[in-house]
Amino acid sequence: MKEHYKLISVMLIFGSIGIFVKKINLSSSEIALLRGAIGGLFLLGTSFLVKQRFSFKAIKANVVLLVLSGAAIGFNWIFLFESYRYTTISNATLSYYFAPIFVMILAPVVLKEKLTAVKVGSIITAMIGLFLVVDIGGGNGNAPLQHIVGVLYGLLAAAFYASVILMNKFIKNLSGYETTLVQLWVAALVLFPYVYLKEQLDFSGLNAESLIFILIIGVVHTGIAYFLYFVSIKKLQGQTIAILSYIDPISAVIMAAIFLQESMRVIQIIGGILILGSTFFSERLEMKLQTMQKTKAS
DSSP: OHHHHHHHHHHHHHHTHHHHHTTOOSOHHHHHHHHHHHHHHHHHHHHHHTTOOOOHHHHHHTHHHHHHHHHHHHHHHHHHHHHHHHSOHHHHHHHHTTHHHHHHHHHHHHTOOOOOHHHHHHHHHHHHHHHHHHOTTOOSSSOHHHHHHHHHHHHHHHHHHHHHHHHHTTOOSOOHHHHHHHHHHHHHHHHHHHHHHHHTTOOTTOOHHHHHHHHHIIIIIIIIHHHHHHHHHTTSOHHHHHHHTTHHHHHHHHHHHHHSOOOOOHHHHHHHHHHHHHHHHHHHHHHHHHHHHHHHHO
16 A cells, blocks of 8 residues: 555656746746756666666667657657646646547557557547637636647647657666666756757746756656656556556646636536546556456466
8 A cells, every 4th residue: 555655646746747837937948958857866866775776788779769768758848848838737737648649549550559449439539528628718817829839739748758658668678767767867968959059058047936946846756756656666556557647637637726726617627527537448448358358368
């Protein structure tokens, strides 16, 4: 049960990141760069404490995928943070949670997995939900166009995250801890020239409040959260991990309402339920089918 609480804590930490990003007076790319650098440093430090061994031979063998996936993580953060700026945290989070749907769509091509009727139904349901979340006449306080731009940024972030999920399936002989540590460092290294060319590394907006919040995002939301995540999932079943992961978007919506007074219209709430529900029930049904197949095989 102890591992359950660790994973729940991680999901609550992830769910709160939008609140902190909104308080930082830096561009999305600068926040992403600092998050990768600080989080990478923290995980590197903890690797010595827990005596984590690294297989440099395996890292070298997977270097292309690690570079591509690390870069994808960096740009995934940029687009997610931009989404927070253009629309509400609730809508940014719900559009970002379209990542599993993108994985379902691409899996038959990339992983040669069968596109089942259950997955097709989930994709259609999620798309209907997204249409309701966009709600052009929304009452979120933003102009309709700005709201749509925010949702599109959220979908771009989801697409990059989906690409990371798919690329990670081809990475061999590396633990989740090793993979993530390398990806965080790659994200920071790839984002450095991007931020230098785009922003000239201008951290003049990094006042005392922003500095505190960026440290929280780097240490707590990245370093500590990823560390606890990998510690907890070692002892939890895949089904439990999948179910508890839904605490992240649900808590994000609740915290945005409490701390930022963000509200959602009924039609958007229905859309959010359709998006989250489509992936939830798809995962549940797929796991049941796998269990049944294993039982028959034995």
